[in-house]
Amino acid sequence: MIRVILPHHLCNLAGVGKEVFLQVDGRVTTEAILDALEAAYPMLRGTIRDHGTGARRPMLRFFACGEDLSFEAADAPLPEGVASGREPFRIVGAIAGG
Amino acid sequence: MTEVRVLVGTHKGAFVLTADGKRKDWRVDGPHFGGLDIYHVKGSPVDPNRIYASQVGDWFGQVVHRSDDGGKTWQAVGNAFNYDGPPGQHQWYDGTPHPWEFKRVWHFEPSPTDPDSVFAGVEDAALFRSTDGGTSWHELPGMRGQPSGRQWMPGAGGLCLHTIVLDRGNPNRMYVAISAAGVFRTDDGGETWAPKTRGLTSDFMPDPTAEIGHCVHRIAMHPDRPKTLFMQKHWDVMRSDDEGESWYEVSGNLPSDFGFVIDVHAHEPETVFVVPIKSDSEHYPPDGKLRVYRSRTGGYEWEALAKGLPQKDCYVNILRDAMAVDALDPCGVYFGTTGGQVYASPDGGNSWTAIAHDLPAVYSVEVQTLR
Numbered sequence: 506m507i508r509v510i511l512p513h514h515l516c517n518l519a520g521v522g523k524e525v526f527l528q529v530d531g532r533v534t535t536e537a538i539l540d541a542l543e544a545a546y547p548m549l550r551g552t553i554r555d556h557g558t559g560a561r562r563p564m565l566r567f568f569a570c571g572e573d574l575s576f577e578a579a580d581a582p583l584p585e586g587v588a589s590g591r592e593p594f595r596i597v598g599a600i601a602g603g
Numbered sequence: 604m605t606e607v608r609v610l611v612g613t614h615k616g617a618f619v620l621t622a623d624g625k626r627k628d629w630r631v632d633g634p635h636f637g638g639l640d641i642y643h644v645k646g647s648p649v650d651p652n653r654i655y656a657s658q659v660g661d662w663f664g665q666v667v668h669r670s671d672d673g674g675k676t677w678q679a680v681g682n683a684f685n686y687d688g689p690p691g692q693h694q695w696y697d698g699t700p701h702p703w704e705f706k707r708v709w710h711f712e713p714s715p716t717d718p719d720s721v722f723a724g725v726e727d728a729a730l731f732r733s734t735d736g737g738t739s740w741h742e743l744p745g746m747r748g749q750p751s752g753r754q755w756m757p758g759a760g761g762l763c764l765h766t767i768v769l770d771r772g773n774p775n776r777m778y779v780a781i782s783a784a785g786v787f788r789t790d791d792g793g794e795t796w797a798p799k800t801r802g803l804t805s806d807f808m809p810d811p812t813a814e815i816g817h818c819v820h821r822i823a824m825h826p827d828r829p830k831t832l833f834m835q836k837h838w839d840v841m842r843s844d845d846e847g848e849s850w851y852e853v854s855g856n857l858p859s860d861f862g863f864v865i866d867v868h869a870h871e872p873e874t875v876f877v878v879p880i881k882s883d884s885e886h887y888p889p890d891g892k893l894r895v896y897r898s899r900t901g902g903y904e905w906e907a908l909a910k911g912l913p914q915k916d917c918y919v920n921i922l923r924d925a926m927a928v929d930a931l932d933p934c935g936v937y938f939g940t941t942g943g944q945v946y947a948s949p950d951g952g953n954s955w956t957a958i959a960h961d962l963p964a965v966y967s968v969e970v971q972t973l974r
Contacts, residue, residue, distance in 0.1 A: 550683070551664055552682075562664060598663075
């Protein structure tokens, strides 16, 4: 199972704990994880990536295995640690605001 | 038993304030969606348990919440607001063309006849409608697409369609207000629109009486007097008695005619409330005194209402969607401040009490009268 860690407000919106577990068939990519996440929790649609373009929202980042994966292609394979479930895929909100 | 429910949208969540018909003892429930910007919360006139809330923010974008139990529990519904056709361009602050981009929902206006039907006024300015309880949203493209669209420019808060006024006696007629474009009216249920700004003067425009470009902050109508509209413009309090065809100034003796809110008494169509703000550069009440002004003559002559309101060192603002009236007799009047207070007057404005003291900055106040 793929592990995904969500920011606080998205946990509340989806009604889940901090970490969710997803079944991702085929190659594990950012796009595949987000597709699975939104299929399981439709209320998250539009909150992580744009409805129309699919672009990552500008104040969110994707981290995993000690790397910033935010600028990797959405269909690029993610590190083996994520694919194996050993490491979580982290969706992180920018540290900004008031 | 009669109950009043006040729906408050704030910088850090939504709050639901309730009291019985005496409107003395208030219970505060919330925050709902704690930590998140809630621009507007409004209930259906035909099913008061059906409430819509607009959550906005830079991190997670637009989320629409719906309650079917009077605000106790909520579910996220549709949040895809896609412009119908090519978005086109409007003016940017510097006058250059700028593409239309959806940013947030400023205002929900539920249908007076169907709890599943609701309009949404959005930034960048456009009008959307849902007929399935907020599950899906469809633009009324005639609003954004009417010929003046490319001349519209954002006010300080953005290019927002923030006011939707429905004529309850004529379902084909409604009005919207846009900062900074003006007032627009449809007579065919939203298919086509026309600017209704004759009589408005805005000195910040190259041609102060041009048809397009006025920063209208709010318009209000008494449901029994649909030909008459009241407007708080950026500067000037205005009135129309011919369905928006022409406007005339009724600022009269107000200490400042800048402000955001305006509302009409529930039972007296010529009684109007505003909260003067010192200026567009300062955004707080004149002299540090928070005073509602009431006209019982439909404008011109205004009286200061200060009993129970802070009369020194008060530097809050009252934003455009943050005043409402209930339907009881005597009429209750409510408003919220950027300092986090919600004030209520159970006697038509004569006296005021803070029914919430320390909320986050208040964006919007709506009232439901439950019998």
